Amino acid sequence: MTGFRSKKISKFLAYICGVVALCLTFASVFMPGVSGSDGPSDRPEWKTGLWIWQSYSGQYQNHEGSASAVDLLYVQVDEFSDSSGNGCPNNIIVSWPDKLPAASAYFAVWRxxxxxxxxxxxxxxxxxxxxxxxxxxTKSGQNLVGLQLDFDCPTSQLEEYGRFLSTLRKVLPEQELLSITALLDWFRPETRIADVVHAVDEFVPQFYDVGSGDWQEDLPGIAKTVDPARWAGVFNAFERPYRIGISSFGRIAVDCRDDNAPLSARRRSFFRDMNPLELMNNMELVLAAEQTNAAGETVLQFRVNPRLKEYRRYCRCSEKTESLEMILPSKQSVYQAYVAAQAMGGWCRGAVFFRWPLNNEALALTPAEIQRLTAGKELIADESMVEVEDGYCAATTCSDLFLRLKDRFPRKPVTLSIVSSIALEYFLPGGQTQAQLNGPRSIEVSLPAYAGLPRIYLGRAVTREPATFLIQGKDL
Amino acid sequence: MKRGLIISTIVLALIAGVSAALSCGIDYTFRAYLDKRFWQPFAMYVTTKGGNEDRGQHSQGKDERQPPYAGMESKEDRTALQKVRLAYQSQDYDQARIAIKAALAGTLTAEETEEVLLVDAKSDMRDGEADNGLLLRQAKEKFLDFVRHATIASRRSEARGWLARVHYLLGEYAPAAKIYLDEMSSAESRFSQESLVNSLRMLFPYNGSSVRLADHLEEYFDTPGHALFVVNIVTNPIYYEKTERAAMSGIAQRTIAALKKHPDMFTAGPEAEALALALMRAALYMGDPQSALAYAKLVPKKSATSARPDFNWMSASCYFLQRRYQEAEAPLLTMLHSGQANNRDRNAAAQGLVGVYQKLGRRLDQLHAAFLCELEAQKGSFEMLPGEAHSGDQFDYGFQYYWPVGGWCLDLPYLLDIQLTDEELLGYLKRYAKPAQAILLQNGKRRRTAYEMVEYALAVRYAREERYQEAADIFTRLQSWPRAKRMQEIALLHATTVEPGLSPQDSLHAQYAYADFLESHATRIFFNDMLWNGYQTSTFLGQSANPFYGGLKVPVGSDAQGLTRVERESFLDQERKIKDAQEERWLAYQIFVGIVDQAGATELGRNAAKKAFRCLVLISPERFGRVDEIAKAKTRLANWLHAHGQAASSSN
Structure with missing residues (x-):
């Protein structure tokens, strides 16, 4: 009797399971938002990406350690504006770089x-x-999957922006993804952000450059802390895939102050034509403070001799400058943000880093560094390396020497020796380092703290025959 | 108002001219032999010469000897053929197809039928050009069929040309290239060499890297001509592009492997020698001069190939890159004196010899080679594309000395003014008297023989040694009247300073007058104005600190060339000496300071101090150096003047 009844119960249970399975299958195929299978918007895999920003003209080379392709590259192809004032720009240009780094997929970004x-x-x-x-x-084998619009829409006009995006979504073929960048201000209560988000397949809230850039009493910064407790509920409520925009770059800024104006009139003037190595080599600057801001970035503040003219050119005539600051991304700022992005859960599909660095750019992390950090490793590489490039000399051997420090931003000055396998005819120092011959086969190199450049040119070593070069370090 | 307009125009023109002069660099070459890339094999392109000379310069469809292209003739009649033509010309290919069908169904002559069939294929091609692969493949089949069966040679040739275009549109570069190559040597081809060359250049602009030609070498190994064409293209030298340079070794290895895989294709005679040349070229491309020399031995010594400039260039490269400088001389001399060489070849050979003799310490020969280099540089302009053809090649490839610095030979002034001694210059005049008088070079507005230029250089040196009368005699002989006159004047002044029996005061005044003359004739007594045209500093070592090259502050110019330590130290020493010797104001300064020391705080002493200060101010630190020394000297003089009631000033 028991056996018969248990057979009946088992049959019943099996029947119920089958029905449930059928329902789930039906739902996963035909009903949106249940398991995320609602067409091109659904991308359950976690992916990381980088923006490539062409406004900063330069070369985008595959950096060391990034032998594997990145997941996603968001490539800026044009910046256009509505000069006519009627909502219709005069011209849409497409500028796709020739030698893009390899990626599994690309987005074309219009700003x-x-x-x-x-x-x-x-x-x-x-x-x-x-x-x-x-x-x-596509003919070149690149997998372009979608279009991203980067527009800092005034929050009061989100409804209109949403209408525009809906129209664009309808015109764009279904299999092409529509993505947008998003300002955090849009997600305040009672805005029309839903109109915007529901029109697209993906949105990327940007957790950097949230402030106005004017002088503030607290520590300056680029990145904004990614707080899942604050934001996860907000973003996930839209039930749309999103990725978190994270800063992986730094800046140098001069503090411009007008003594005839109130304190609040101080402002930062940013510049790009100097790198940390040049800055740290400048004996006229005094490092006044090294701090970490709320987002984990390193902030170095320098006192500037007010009579120095080279920094005054970054300020207006009525202004003067007495301080300069350098904001650097760090393991803390990047890893913290990345872990927080992962903690968003729900519809969060990854992170996008701003941005892919230009060739040998000092203030932006390389893709390899980002990969290390997101894997929970240190920013510091395993070891410092010397790289040698052929100088194309016919009658001797000329070797151009480059140094990659294992810690790009050492907190203390670095001294090391580069040793040649054979005697040097002579050594011609170059770049911005203190490098000089220190024996028949040895070159001594001194670098300041926070040198920053991923690849530092040391100079040209001339030997009779081909030579190899190794590092011997005192303070590695 | 009118005057104002004229003045404004002149001023604007001057500004524009100066700006252009400052922004446009001058082409020059200096110790090019020290750069590995200089020694690369020449770039090779298919040229416009060679093949069937009867084709001349005709362009498509317009040559009287060739019928118009299929479908392009215009007649007034309303025949079926004409309807086909009209529809094709109006680019209405659907209508053309209807007309074609109707025409083929009617009565056409054999010739007309061929034209209609060809138009049919062309219509598919035109219609498919906007990325319709299906239509293009259809067109391809039709062209192939047409070529197989057509009887009219010009139509067949036309069809082959269009077939090549279809191949190109379909990304099938090998068959396209082969058609163009075969047309170049085909007697029945209706295409001009120029159009075929342009078509090939569209496929492979330079070395074929844009279409990864090196990955498709085997496709061209059906005939020796095809194979050699592609081997020469993929081994065209790369100078600056890093990615391409990094790929050179791999490409060369594949090329050598492909060549060795088909020895049957290059059995004997010219073809076997062409193989040897191709192997040499590929080996050098790989950076293996030793192997390249081994391949060179496959070329018989007395053969026509052994006399070719490119063979000798590659042989010389092999030797020089292995630092076998003595052995590099012979092939370079062969190249220099070859009847097949053009002036670019001779310029390359001369530059190579400048390097060989530098390494062998044969200064007189080096100077003569530098004169020949400059002579050839002045003869022609070095255009990058296209090169001139050499006869004897199957496809008449153009040889080109693809070195981006084929201009003014700065080795010549450096040797004449800095490196060689007086004795060496005199030795040159003895040994090379006759050939030096046969070399005529443009020098400013005048033409001078090499002999005269050496004499002039000697005269300037004598002036630096204060042998003014000897200098004056030479300048007079050379009819350099301003210099001769100046030498006479200063000879008198100098003679006065060493006149016996002068009182100390008179001696000081004589020295003052002498120094004053020097100071007021800067660059016109000790500086060799015949040679440099403002580019002397470009040859000096120590340019890395030059702010013009800012940015990374990398070693540039002479610093970057890889001199040996001995050479570098020797040149630094010689350059320091010439900087001192050619600077009139430096000698004047020293004389004035001597006067200050002797005359003390007298009017003469104070004037001399002011003059000395002025000299220091006007010396160009970029050219002269001694920056710290001059700064300290200025401070001392200014303090002295201040202490003795005078202000230091740069004016008189």
Whole structure:
């Protein structure tokens, strides 16, 4: 009797399980938002990406250690504005770099710098530009999956922006993804952000450059702390995939102050034509403070001799400068943000880092460094390395020597020796380092703290025959 | 108003001219032999010469001897053929197909039928050009069929040309290239050499890297001509592009492997020698001069190939890159004196010899080679594309000395003014008297023989040694009247300073007058104005600190060339000496300071101090150096003047 009844119960249970399984299958295929299978918007895998920003003209080379392709590259192809004032830009240009780093997939990013959202008239133009680009890059084997719009829409105009995005979404072929960058201010209560987010397949809230850049009493910074407790509920509520925009770059800024104006009139003037190594080599600057801001970035503050003219050119005539600051990304700032992004859960599909560095750029982390940090490792590499490039000399051997410090931002000055396998004819120092011959086969190199450059040119070593070079360090 | 307009125009023109002069660099070469890339094999391109000379310069469809292209003739009649033509010309290919069908169904002559069939294929091609692979493949089949069966030679040739285009549009570069190559040597081809060359250049602009040609070498190894064409293209030298340079070794290895895989293709005679040349070229491309020399031995000594400039260039490269400088001389001399060499070849050979003789310490020969280098540089302009053809090649490839610095030979002034001694210059005049008088070079507005230039250089040196009368005699002989006159004047002044029996005061005044003359004739007594045209500093060592090269502050110019330590130290020493010797104001300064010491705080002493100060101010630190020394000297003089009631000033 028991056996018969248990057979009946087992059969019943099996029947119930089968029905449930069928329902789930039905739901996963036909009902949106249950398991995330709702067409092109659904991308359950976690991916990281980087922006490539062409406004900073330069070369984007595959950096050391990034032998494997990155997941996603968001490539800025144009910046356009509505100069006519009627919501329709005069021209949409597409500029796709020749030698892009390898990636599993690419987004084409258009930055719109208008004061109000673009009008719907632009959608066919933009779509055509995107599809033409896609046809072209597909031939080169690049997997262009979508279009991203980068527009700092005024929060009061989100409804109109949402309408524009809806129109664009309809015109864009279904299999092409529509992504947008998003300002944190949009997610305040009672804005029309839902209109915007629901029109797209992906949004990328940017956790950097949130402030105005004006002088503030607290520590300056680029990154904003990513707080899942504060933001996860907000973002996930839209039930749309999103990725967190994280800063992986730094800045140098001069503090410009007008003594005739109130304290609040102080402002930062940023510049890009100097790197940390040049700065740290400048004997006229005094490092006044090394601090870490709330987002984990390293902030170095320097006192500047007010009579130094080279920094005054970054300020207006009525202003003077007495301090300079350098903001650097760190393991703390990047890893913290990344872990927080992971903790968002829900619809969070990854992180996008701003940005891919230019060739030998000092203030932006390399993709390899980002990979190390997101894997929980240190920013510091295993060891310092010397790289040698052929100087193309016919009658002797010329070797151009480059140094990669294992810690790009050492907190103390570094001294090391580069030793040649054979005697040197002579050594010609170059770059911004203190490098000089220190024996028939040895070159002594001294570098200041926070040198920053990923690859530091030391100079040209001349030998009779080909030589190899190794590092011997005192303070590695 | 009018005058104002004229003045404004002149001023604007001057500003524009100066700006252009400052922004446009001058082409020059200096110790190019010290750079490995200088010794690369020449770039090779398919040229516009060679093949069937009867084709001349005709362009498509317009040559009287060739019928118009299929479908392009215009007649007034309303025949079926004409309807086909009209539809094709109006680019209405659907209508063309209808007309073609109707025409083929009617009565056409054999010739007309061929034209209609060709138009049919062309219509598919035109229609498919906008990325319709299906239509293009259809067109391809039709062209292939047409070529197989057509009887009219010009139509067949035309069809082959279009077939090549279809191959190109489909990304099938090998068959396209082969068609163009074969057309170049085909007697029945209706295409001009120029159009075929341009078509090949569209496929492979330089070394084929844009279409990864090196990955498709085997496809070209059906005939020796095809194989050699592609081997020469992929081994075109790379100078600056790092990615391409990094790929050179791998490409060369593949090329050598492909060549060795088909020895049957290059059995004997010219083809076997062409193989040897190709192997040499690939080996040098790989950076293996030793192997390249081994391949060179496959070329018989008395053969036509052994006399070719490119063979001798590669042989010399092998030796020089292995530092076998003595052995590098012979092939370079062969190249220099070869009847097949053009002036670019001779310039390359001369530059190579400058390097060989530098290494062998044969200064007189080095000077003569430098004169020949400059002579060849002045003869022609070195255009990058296209090169001139050499006869005897199957495809008449152009040889080109693809070195981006084929201009003014700065080795010549350096040797004449800095490196050689007086005795060596005199030795040159003896040994090379006759050939030096046969070399005529443009020098400013005048033409001077090499002999005269050496004499002039000697005269300037004598002036630096204060042998003014000897200098004056030479300048007079050379009819350099301003210099001769100046030498006479200063000879008198100098003679006065050493006149016996002068009182100390008179002696000081004589020295003052002498120094004053020097100071007021800067660059016109001790500086060799014939040679440099403002580029002397470019040759000096120690340019790395030059702010013009800012940025990374890398070693540039002479610093970067890889001199040996001995050479570098020797040149630094010689350059220091010439900087001192050619600077009139430096000698004047020393004389004035001597006067100050002797005359003390007298009017003469104070004037001399002011003059000395002025000299220091006007000496160009970039060219002269001694920056700290001059700064200290200025401070001393200023203090002295201040102490003795005078202000230091740079004016008189």
């Amino acid at each position: 719109f710098s208008g004061m109000q959202p673009p009008g719907p008239e632009i959608t066919p133009v933009l779509t055509k530009a995107y599809l033409d680009l896609k046809a072209r890059v």
